[in-house]
Amino acid sequence: MAAEAPAVKLIGGYGSPYVHRIEMALRLKGVTYELILEDLRNKSELLFKHNPVHKLVPVLLHGDRTVCESLVILEYIDEAFDGPPLLPADPYERSEARFWAQFIDQKFARPFWFSFWTGDDVDKRAFLKEAKENLTLLEAQLKGRSFFGGDTIGFLDITACALAHWLGVTEEVTGVTLVNKEELPAFCKWADGYISDETVKQCLPVRDELVAYFSARKEMYMARARATLHK
């Protein structure tokens, strides 16, 4: 008799695109998992125990193994479970996917944060310009395909999920527009395709709820942006 597969649990938090990345990866691989929702303002012992270094979500628990850091988790899921591959097979294409994933995680945050969450007293033009340039560079990686992964959603698509869904939410909450269809047609098509995907819809936070969630935290984000900007 085959041994029962070790249980898979995901420690997550509401509204986190990083958690969504992992849910997508598990669902695309066909892996059954239990979602444990943290209250991120009141983190649990479970989270501190399994991610003592960063104390952040997502954290993947697979049997007695713990994996932290969303991009590390994505690669683990791709390697530890059977199912359709998330990363391409070719080493060079894999390196490109990893490069652009790093780009999204390292280079997008700052100009986006300051474009959206600084007040009218701040000259946002430079931040907006940088944010748009970043999007333009990323758009070029689509190379005429529906998704970064080709015909289907893959590693880089799920890594970029915040741009497909959370970006529009932030635009609505702040009244700052970054993306327009004329300037970024392939990107917009990609974003629409991503959020319309059946698997994505199963684990994507509802737009109106996200808008309410971020609206309630608007003052906090703006204060944080002000403080960071003047450092």
Add this chain to the structure above:
Amino acid sequence: MVETVKLISAFGSGFSHRAEAALRLKGVPYELILEDLGNKSELLLQHNPVHKLVPVLLHGDRAVCESLVILEYIDEAFDGPPLLPADPYERAMARFWAHFIDHKFSKPFWMSFFSTDGESRRGLLAEAKQNLALMEAQLEGKRFFGGDSVGFVDIAACNLAHWLGVFEEIGGVSPLLTDEEYPALCQWTKRYVADEAVKQCLPNREELVAMYSAFKEMIQAMAASHK
């Protein structure tokens, strides 16, 4: 036909060393192209337009940027001893710690050498020591982070093995990595720099001291603005 391999590099760069160490450990012949980072070449700007940084690996007509991405590419594209373990979970741990080194460990660690503000320096040192303790625990009785031989995390941690002594000297501070507090790490640094493949591509210590001394004021300014 074997495609040519070239590495765009810069003297003294720990990130460039990572790529060289990986190529040598895999037994891949390569041509080293040294950049003057004060006057970047068309070749570099063409092949790394996004970041304009070294290292850049050129393999035939392909260009790979970002040192950790290059390490994984080298491991996957070439035959030779593996840099990452075979087991998915051990691979995840290796990637986690390499990521930790680059994103959580580095800045407070290096800034602590150059911070001139007492309170700020104490804070940075406390953070650096916490992080060092985590790295020490990861060695847990092994010769290298990778086990019996140099691997992905060892290469990622190269700054700690070789550049650390240089910065301690320039910063005029007492050594941070002491045998008493971090015995495993201290032994590891000696093993890393003595490794046959690694030592062929480690920059000369005196030359590193000379180079970084010239940058001391700039780094002190950076440390002062890092809160």
